[in-house]
Amino acid sequence: MTILLPGLLDTDAIRKDFPILDRRVHDGKKLIYLDNAATSQKPRQVLDVLNEHYEQHNANVHRGVHVLAEEATALYEGARDKVAAFINAPSRDEVIFTKNASESLNLVANMLAWADEPYRVDHDTEIVITEMEHHSNIVPWQLLAQRSGAKLKWFGLTDDGRLDLSNIDEVITEKTKVVSFVLVSNILGTVNPVEAIVRRAQEVGALVVVDASQAAPHMPLDVQALQADFVAFTGHKMCGPDGIGVLWGRQELLEDLPPFLGGGEMIETVSMHSSTYAPAPHKFEAGTPPIAQAVGLGAAVDYLTSIGMENIARHEHAITEYAIRRLQEVPDLRIIGPTTAEDRGAAVSFTLGDIHPHDVGQVLDEQGIAVRVGHHCARPVCLRYGIPATTRASFYLYSTPGEVDALVEGLEHVRNFFG
Amino acid sequence: MTILLPGLLDTDAIRKDFPILDRRVHDGKKLIYLDNAATSQKPRQVLDVLNEHYEQHNANVHRGVHVLAEEATALYEGARDKVAAFINAPSRDEVIFTKNASESLNLVANMLAWADEPYRVDHDTEIVITEMEHHSNIVPWQLLAQRSGAKLKWFGLTDDGRLDLSNIDEVITEKTKVVSFVLVSNILGTVNPVEAIVRRAQEVGALVVVDASQAAPHMPLDVQALQADFVAFTGHKMCGPDGIGVLWGRQELLEDLPPFLGGGEMIETVSMHSSTYAPAPHKFEAGTPPIAQAVGLGAAVDYLTSIGMENIARHEHAITEYAIRRLQEVPDLRIIGPTTAEDRGAAVSFTLGDIHPHDVGQVLDEQGIAVRVGHHCARPVCLRYGIPATTRASFYLYSTPGEVDALVEGLEHVRNFFG
Amino acid sequence: MKLDSMYQDVILDHYKHPHGRGLRDGDAEVHHVNPTCGDEITLRVRLSGETIEDVSYEGQGCSISQASASVLNELLVGKDLGEARRIQETFLELMQSKGRIEPDDAMEEVLEDAVAFAGVSKYPARVKCALLSWMAWKDATAQALGEGSENTARKTA
Amino acid sequence: MKLDSMYQDVILDHYKHPHGRGLRDGDAEVHHVNPTCGDEITLRVRLSGETIEDVSYEGQGCSISQASASVLNELLVGKDLGEARRIQETFLELMQSKGRIEPDDAMEEVLEDAVAFAGVSKYPARVKCALLSWMAWKDATAQALGEGSENTARKTA
C-alpha cells in the first residue's frame, strides 16, 4: 500500500539515484535507512563526479601552471562558488572548506582565543551556548573557556524540547563575546528561533555562531537572512562525501581574525623569521585541502538544488508529521523533543518503556531497519530529560511513509521480544 | 626506444592501474605527469574501494548498532590497522587520522602549547626546525613560538642542499622542547640524517617530530626504527584519496598530552560543566572523521605493499639517477639540491638560465609535461639559494625513463622559445 | 533468528532479575563509561584477604551490559582472586573471539552462565557492553589491592 | 601553437627590454606579492597634481608579470589620473574575461600594447601575474592620495 501525503517528493525516482538503498542486509532484508542525521547516503551523481575527478583531473590545487592543476583548481574553486550560492553568501571568499562541522566550530573558537580586541575571549568575558548542542558545539567552547578563563554559560531547555529563552537577558550580557547555538537539534529535532537570539547578541555586541549541520541538508539556508557571523555545516550529511565541512564567516571578521592552522596554501610569504598570510578563505585552509571532497560537495549541492531545498523541506515535514503521529500509537513510546512537526526537523528521538535503546536498535537492525541509539553526541540533553539514551529515527529526501510504517511494526516486534 | 635501468618496476603493467595516465592534454598530447611531489595519481584499486564503500557500506562510524554502521566502523578501524602495519607502529592506537599532514603537524604544535610539564612549550623554551622545511612544518611552529613566547631556531643548509648540522650542539640545547624536521625534502629531494638529530634531541630530552610526507609514499617507513616521537604524513601523495592524513605518536605521549579539536567522537563523557576524553586515537579525532578517505588510504597501503616499498624505492632511485644525469646535459640548467642520487628522493628542482620557472612550466605544459613551478611551499630554501623559484620534476612508481627524456627535450624547447 | 544467539534466555533472565545490584560497602570504587554508547557503571569490590566478599554495582545500560554485571556478581562473589582472574580472562577471550570460539565443556565449567555471551561476540558494537563491568571489576580490584588504577589517563575538561 | 597567444612578441619584447625598471623617488611605495606563485613587486608612484610623473618598480617574476609592469610604466606615465584609472579598469576587465573578450579597436586605443595580454586571460594561473603590477599601482596611488591602503589586512606572524 502506498501512502500519499501532501508534499511528498517522487521517492521512487529519487531512490534510484542512491545505489546503497538497494542493499539487502541480514539474509535478504531490504535496508530501511533511518540514520540520516548521522550521515546521509550519496547519490550516483556525486559518486560519478568523484570518479571523474580522480580519473581525469586529479592534481594539487593552486600554484600549478599545468593543465591538471588548472582543472583541479577550477573545480575546487568552482565548488566554493556553488556552496556560496547555496547558502546565499555575499561573497565566495567567505566560504572556508574544513574537514567537517566540528573543525569549523573549533576554528571559530580558536580564532577567538588568539584574536585581538574587540574579539578576544579572555577571563573577563563570557561564552554562551545551549543545553541542546552537539558535543562538537560544546567541547570547543569548554576548551576555550578553560584555556582563556572565560565563563561558559548556556540556555536550558523546556519540558517539550524547546530552548528556554525566558532568561535571555541574564544569559547574554555585556560580557558575552560569542553566542553559539544549533539551528536544528540533531537529537530533539527542534528548530531554534534564530532571530530572538541574534537580536539580543547584537544588542550586546556578541558574535553569533550558528551550527547548521542539521539545517543545511534539509531546508533552504540563507546566511544573510540568519544575520549570524559564522555558520558551520558538514558535507557528509547533505549527500556529499566524507571529509569535507564548511565554515562561512563574515568577510571583515575573516580579515581581522588570526589564522588557526598554519602551513602551505594559507600564506602570503614565508621567511624563517616571520610569515604573512593570504586573504580569506585561503588564510584558513592550511595544507592540501580536501579537493575531491569539495568537488563532490559541489555536486551534492547541484543535486539538492535540482530537487529544490523547499521541496525537500516540504517532503520531510510531511514524513515527520506522519512519523510523529504513527510513533505515538506505539504503547510506552515517549518522544523526546517536540511532539508536533512545527519548527521541527526530521530527526525523531524516543524511548520505549524501559527497554534500553541499544536493545531497541539491535532488534530493529535484525529487521533491516537502521536507526541510531545512544546519546547522539548530545549527552546533556539525555541528562536534562533523565534518560540514559534514546533511539532516533531520522529522515531525508528519499524516506517514505512506508519506511515509517516498517519502523512502527519493528517497534512492536521489539516490545514483544522484550515483553 | 625503451631505456632499461637496473631496478625499474614493470611500469607498463603499473600504468594500467592509473586511469588518468591515459589522459591526453592540449589537443591530444600524452600526459607526462611529473608533479608527484605535489600529489600522486590514484590507482583503480583505490577508486574501486572508494566506490564500493559509498555504494555498499556508507554510514557514520562508532556508536551504531546497525549493519552499515558496523561495516563502516570495521572498515575505518581496519584502515587504521593497515596503516599501523605499514609504518610498523607498535600499536594501532598510535595512529591518528587527520585531514592532511599539515593538520598532523599543527596537532602536535597545539598539544604542546596546552600541555602540562614536562612537555609544555613556553617562553623559557626553544623549538628547533630546519631551513628546508615545508611551510606546513614552519608556520605551525612560528605560531606556537609567537603565542607561547618560545624561541624558534633552525638548522641552515649547505651549498649542496644538505642540512648543516655542524653546530648541532648550539642549535639543540637543554632549552629545546621539540625538534621537528623533514625526512625527505619536497624541494631539494634531500634525505636527512635522522639518527644524528634524534640522538642529540634525546640527549637533551626534546621531543622529535618527523615530517614524513615525502617519505611514506616512496620508501619503507618504520616509526620504531626512526625513534621519533611523532611522525606525520599525508594520504594524497601515496596513492590515497585527498582529505586524509596521519599522525603517528608514541602511546604514552598521546595519553599525557591534551586534546586539540573538541567534539563528537573524542569524548568519554560530556556534561555542560565538564568533559572527559576518550583514549587515543579517538581523543584526537573530533567529529565525523574522513571515513571513506581512511578506507581509501587503507586500499592505497595495500596497493603499495603489493608492489613493495623496497621495490618502489629502487625504481625511483634508478629514475632519479637517470634524471639527474640527463638534466645536467641541458645547458644553463642548475640543480637546486644534491646532484647525486645518494640519500635523495625523487623530486628534482632546478633553474634554467634566467628563464623564470613559470615560463618554463608553461612551455612544458604545452607539450603535455606537468611539472610544478614556484617555491614549493619552501620559500626559505629559495631565499637561501638566492633564486626566486624553481621548476621541479618529481617521480613516482609509474614514472619511466622515457618521461625523463621527454622532459629533457621539453626543456630544449623552452630554451629555444625564450632564446 | 540470529538475534536469539545474542539474546539468550539466560541473558534476558539476568537482565530482568539482576543479582546483587545496588551499592554496598567496598574497599574500592570505580566508575566506568563506555564512550561509544554512554553505558555507565559504578562498581565496588570488598575483599577479605584473597577472597572476594562482595561486588556491588549500580549503573545504566542495555540488557547486555546489565546482564553481564549480574552474571559477574553471581560468578565472582565468594571466589578467591586467582580463580576470579582466570574467569575474567576466559570471559575476555570469549568476547574478543568475534564469534569464532564455540565454548566447550571446559570453558563452560569456568564461565557457567557467562558462556551465554558467546553470541554477543559476533556483534562488535556490543562486545564493549558485555565487558564494561568486567573491566570495572578488574580496575576496582587493582585499586583495592593498592596497585593503582589501570584506567588509562583521562583528563577532565 | 596555443602558447603564442600568451607569449605575444610584444610581451616577450617588454620582458627582455623592460621600460622604466628600477626604483626612483616617489610619493608612495607598496610591496605586493602573488601568494600563489611568489612573484613580488615593489612599486612607487610620483604624482604632480593629477598627473602621473613616474611609476618606478623593482621585482621578480615571470615574463608575464615583468612585461606587464613594463607596459604599465609605458602606458601610465604622463597620463592624468582619470585616464589612468580608465586604462587600469579596462585592463582588469580584459584579464578577467577568461579569453572571452576579443579586443576591438576601441579597446586597443585605450590599452595600446597591453591588448597583447588578451591571450593570457585564458590561463587562470597567469592572470594574477599580469595583474600584479596593476594592483600595486592602484594601491600605491591610493596611498599617495592619502586614501590609505586598499590592501586587505595582512598580519605578520
Ligand SMILES: Cc1ncc(COP(=O)(O)O)c(C=O)c1O
Ligand atoms: C615535506 C612536506 N611536508 C608537508 C606537506 C603538507 O602536506 P599536506 O598539504 O597534505 O598537508 C607536504 C606536501 O605538500 C610536503 O611535501
Ligand SMILES: Cc1ncc(COP(=O)(O)O)c(C=O)c1O
Ligand atoms: C548538530 C550537529 N552539529 C555538529 C555535528 C558535527 O558534524 P561532524 O561530525 O561532521 O563534524 C553534527 C553531526 O554529527 C550535528 O548533528
